Amino acid sequence: MTQVTPPEEQAGLSMRQLTHLIYGLLAAALLSGGLFGLASVAAIVLAYLKRGDAAGTVYASHFDWVIRTFWWGLLWVALSALATYIFIGWITGLVALVWIVYRLIKGWLALLSNQAPVAEF
Template sequence: MTQAYPPEDDKGLSMRNITHLIYGLFALGLLSAGFFGIATIAAVILAYLKRGDAAGTLYAKHFDWVIKTFWWGMLWVVLSALATFIFIGWITGVIALVWVVYRIIKGWLALLSGQSPAAEY
């Protein structure tokens, strides 16, 4: 069963393209090991700005997915940084990074298949 995308007007980028842009910016920030960390922040800001426009559509769930991934990832990175004082922060930091990468890949693949990301948080 395929899911039809909601009709969109032809003004500017479509919600689908904006969602791809958000995932792409987030991935760029991660792949560059923080060098383009501003790209990740831009992705989250764009998700916050467009979340209202996408309300009630498939894309709103993707925006929420990216926003929650960012904030949970930030929490775990900060806790891991604090835990480096007791020498386990490096392990938890790597686990947090793998989790964030997993969620970005899972969300982007769900977008490509026309579905919303799973509701596991």
């Protein structure tokens, strides 16, 4: 006699858990000072892969938020690295880092309150 088990309601991570994971990976990459740079790449790959599954939900805006934050942050950090040759890159790099941290915190707090992140400027 075989025992039949009911199917699980949900396999894997929920969209909410996945979004927390993405924010966590980005935070780990930032807090490690680039030591865990692959964590940010993994976060972006996850965001791109699951963005279609999240369409029409509040999580889709979080995925877009994270993707924009990553690419704009990467651009400003790269430009700041180039600007270090004329000695202003440290200032612009610091501004870029503060902006990235601000967006990460703002997005994660919006997720905790079940809202979409909204850019104010």
